[in-house]
Amino acid sequence: MKVPFVDLSANYHSIQEDVDAAVHRVLNKCDYILGQAVKDLEDNFAAYCEAPYAVGLDSGYSALELILRATDIGPGDEVITAANTFMATALAIWSCGARPVLVDADPATYTLNPALLEAAITPATRAVIPVHLFGQPADMDPILEIARRHNLLVVEDACQAHGARYKGKRTGSLGDAAAFSFYPAKNLGAYGDGGMAVTRRADLAEKIIWLRNVGQSAKNLHTLKGFNHRLDTLQASILLVKLPHLDQWNAARRQSAALYNQLLAGAAVVTPQTAPQVEHVFHLYVVRVHHREALIQVLNEAGIGTGIHYPTPIHMQPAFQDLGYPVGSFPVSESYASQILSLPMYPEISPEAVAYVCDTIKAFVKNGPASST
The missing domain is CATH 3.90.1150.10 (Aspartate Aminotransferase, domain 1)
Structure with missing residues (x-):
């Protein structure tokens, strides 16, 4: 018997007809950049996460980075995260010019140990990024309680936890904002790179929308120094097919x-x-x-x-x-x-x-x- 680590082919063939039709709709419409499927996915994924706003991006890394940038985290700031996470979590902090500060894992769940969090906070700390590792949410209540006492932003790294719940609440709705990855092998995976920032804050969503599209608040009006981190319409169309499953x-x-x-x-x-x-x-x-x-x-x-x-x-x-x-x-x-x-x-x-x-x-x-x- 052959048992692959992951079988993307089996997943595709289970929904092939719907995926192919969705891709062809985009090809016929030719709205390849920030097309209708992106907006539809943002609305549907926000509702799925039980959060008001979602912004489609090109990766989970970009989602983490732009959330931090939208809150003006940068040089001289510190952001706490887990020592046992994927490199992109720490790199997103570094990309903003901030310093990653690490906390060890809980021995039972492998997620960030809340008992060690407060000792890592300094006057330079601006945010905490708990990682929902392997599909299990971090223990968010004590993390949120400590963060609120110290006036810290809480950003969920939910790149491995699409659809997970903590005390009945979806990941993506627990902190101030959350980052999701749509890397092909994820529980909700695209057929290329993709990501999503989810937040309850309208101001944060608006800034991320500007930042992802070269800082434009309107066509040819560059309000911010932005980036090119847009979610591809073809990928959004595929994810729209997959989300109901x-x-x-x-x-x-x-x-x-x-x-x-x-x-x-x-x-x-x-x-x-x-x-x-x-x-x-x-x-x-x-x-x-x-x-x-x-x-x-x-x-x-x-x-x-x-x-x-x-x-x-x-x-x-x-x-x-x-x-x-x-x-x-x-x-x-x-x-x-x-x-x-x-x-x-x-x-x-x-x-x-x-x-x-x-x-x-x-x-x-x-x-x-x-x-x-």
Whole structure:
């Protein structure tokens, strides 16, 4: 049996007729830049996130960056985020001229540990970016309470958490603003790059609209020094087709995650924990294992794809050595980075495929890593 890490082809073929028709509508209309599909997607995605405003952009990275820029965060400012996130989170802060300040992960959920947040705040702190990692929302209530006491902006990095809920509320509606990525492998993925900024603030949405389109508040009137970070109309048309399926696809992911948990019980593998009052959407199904490289080899030989998200914490990346954090600064993130392994996860994965992955892992654990040599 072959089990890919993700199967984009299966997803496309399940909605091929509708996707092809949507693309052809754009091609016939020729409204390729900020066309009607972009506005329709913004309206529909804002409603889905239970937020008033959404602005289509070219990536989740751009969404984070433009949210920060729209609030005038820049040189001399600090923005707190998680040590164990994708590089784009920290790069968005750096792109504004601000300094990323890192906080370690919660040992159970892998999201930013609220108990460590207040100690990271300084007079230069302007914002906090909690990351909804792997599809699980961060523990937002204590984060929001601390942020409000210190008058800090809260920006959700929801790039892996389309449709997730925290205490009944959608990601995207929890903080002052949120960033989503539509990278093809995401729970709601385009067929190229794309992103969305979601906010409850009209002033913030307006500035992001200007910033994304070379600073124009009206045609040829450049109110701000802006950028070219527009969402492509073709991608928006595809996402409009996919959005109504998102809850169903997320439910399928949760079902597969539950099966993984059941079949891996007692197999010397640490399976994901879902926090109370959270609806996890399992963008990734991440376990912790010993002898990870040997297990990856065995899984690869069995035709099973895997990933590692993420093998190197932000402060240990060469690009961010200038932050000055020595090894050992974030023990949870550093320890887990050598153990985490992402197993195949996508809405169309079959129970038989999940069982095959689990049987292969259990055989590895039973026989020991030496059996793979």
